[in-house]
Amino acid sequence: MRYKSSEKKFNIDNHNKTCLEKISSSKLFYTRDLFAYAFVALFVVFLIIVFVVLPSNKQANGFCVKKDGQVVFYFTNNTVKIQNDYDDLIETVGIQNGVEVTIYTDSNKTNFNVILFDLSNKTAKVTKSTCSHSKDCCYSPAISNSGIIYCAPHGLSIEPIGSGGFTPPVTGGIK
Amino acid sequence: MKKNTKKLTLSALLSALALITFMIENLFPPLFFPGARMGLSNVFILLCVVLLGNKYGFAVLIVKVTLGSLYSGNISALMYSLPSGLIALIIQVLLIKYTSRLSIIAISVTGSVANAVCQNAVFCFVMKSFAYLSYSPYLALSGVISGAIVGATVFFLTKKLRKIKFLQDIYFT
Ligand SMILES: [Zn+2]
Numbered sequence: 335m336r337y338k339s340s341e342k343k344f345n346i347d348n349h350n351k352t353c354l355e356k357i358s359s360s361k362l363f364y365t366r367d368l369f370a371y372a373f374v375a376l377f378v379v380f381l382i383i384v385f386v387v388l389p390s391n392k393q394a395n396g397f398c399v400k401k402d403g404q405v406v407f408y409f410t411n412n413t414v415k416i417q418n419d420y421d422d423l424i425e426t427v428g429i430q431n432g433v434e435v436t437i438y439t440d441s442n443k444t445n446f447n448v449i450l451f452d453l454s455n456k457t458a459k460v461t462k463s464t465c466s467h468s469k470d471c472c473y474s475p476a477i478s479n480s481g482i483i484y485c486a487p488h489g490l491s492i493e494p495i496g497s498g499g500f501t502p503p504v505t506g507g508i509k
Numbered sequence: 510m511k512k513n514t515k516k517l518t519l520s521a522l523l524s525a526l527a528l529i530t531f532m533i534e535n536l537f538p539p540l541f542f543p544g545a546r547m548g549l550s551n552v553f554i555l556l557c558v559v560l561l562g563n564k565y566g567f568a569v570l571i572v573k574v575t576l577g578s579l580y581s582g583n584i585s586a587l588m589y590s591l592p593s594g595l596i597a598l599i600i601q602v603l604l605i606k607y608t609s610r611l612s613i614i615a616i617s618v619t620g621s622v623a624n625a626v627c628q629n630a631v632f633c634f635v636m637k638s639f640a641y642l643s644y645s646p647y648l649a650l651s652g653v654i655s656g657a658i659v660g661a662t663v664f665f666l667t668k669k670l671r672k673i674k675f676l677q678d679i680y681f682t
Contacts, residue, residue: 351680353605357559357613358667366608367615374622374653381626381646389643403637467536470543482640484543486583493640 389480395496397458397477399437399449402489406437409451409458410495434461439488447471447490458492460485515679520557520565527553527573528580535581544629544644545651548621550577552662555601555617559667560676563602570594589631597624613667614660621656622649 396410407416407424414426414435423443425436431454439445448462459476460483463469471485483492510518531550539545550573558566574594578586601620604611625648633641670676 353559353562354667354671354676354680357605357664358671360612360664362612362614362661362664364610364612364615366610367612370611370615370619374618374649377622377626378646378649378653381649385643385645468538470539473539474543480640481643482638484636484641486586491636491638493638 392479394479394494398495400491516561523553523557524569524572531577540651542647548655551659555663589628593624593627596627613664617660618656622652625649625652
């Protein structure tokens with residue numbers, strides 16, 4: 335059987351052609367879509383229950399701030415407990431109903447994050463950062479008993495401690 | 510121009526568009542939640558799958574993720590954005606191939622949610638902290654929005670693009 339040359343070449347790409355034909359001749363909505371959307375909705379509800387609702391029942395005793403996985407300071411009982419070697423990189427300012435901690439992320443003190451610990455609401459939030467254009471850490475909502483704030487460019491994380499997470503060591507390492 | 514050259518040219522163009530969109534998006538604040546983006550660059554990846562086939566789609570994804578993390582100075586992002594991007598694209602490719610009467614929007618939403626959650630899970634694994642999983646519901650929700658936008662864009666683009674001569678040449682000559 336002889337093909338015209340155009341038909342022959344056309345067949346090679348039949349798969350892609352059908353894919354384009356399939357999508358471009360499809361509709362914006364099919365009844366079957368509802369199954370996909372229901373599956374996604376159930377999945378989101380499951381995530382909310384497991385990772386937001388359940389952890390929020392735990393009571394935190396404070397916060398732990400880490401840089402590249404190393405603890406820089408704890409914030410417990412309304413005081414900042416700085417770990418060894420980090421004294422020079424941290425500035426603490428008391429404000430009304432809160433403590434504002436500036437942590438410099440390089441030795442030249444050109445880059446920093448400012449963390450606000452709200453004493454009345456028992457929350458922590460990043461208020462200023464020099465990390466990137468998008469400043470994701472500043473847009474992270476304040477955390478209290480659960481959640482975490484992470485600044486990827488600075489390798490900085492803030493998480494609650496206590497019954498929900500881990501308890502800071504009582505002796506050694508803390509000034 | 511030879512057909513394969515045309516395909517290569519088109520996939521290179523789509524890669525460039527995906528990369529530029531990705532870079533521009535990174536200049537703006539996140540969508541509702543840290544780490545959440547509109548993911549408009551995925552328009553070009555999904556479009557590439559539809560127009561040129563799976564092989565080219567995966568190539569555009571790899572180029573976008575690798576160069577995107579390199580240019581944004583966050584090469585470690587490659588660790589969690591590449592696996593999640595691949596998983597999401599595999600899901601979308603399978604849904605396109607093996608389902609009928611499922612809209613491209615539903616396919617895109619499913620892929621986008623899978624991308625968001627996988628990225629978060631791999632991130633937790635890399636950071637060795639499960640605390641980051643508290644982000645996952647919000648990232649999944651933003652995935653629904655971005656997936657719907659990407660799916661609708663691809664839907665309308667394919668309707669227009671099938672009439673373009675350059676593309677018809679790829680299929681019919
Ligand atoms: Zn940041």
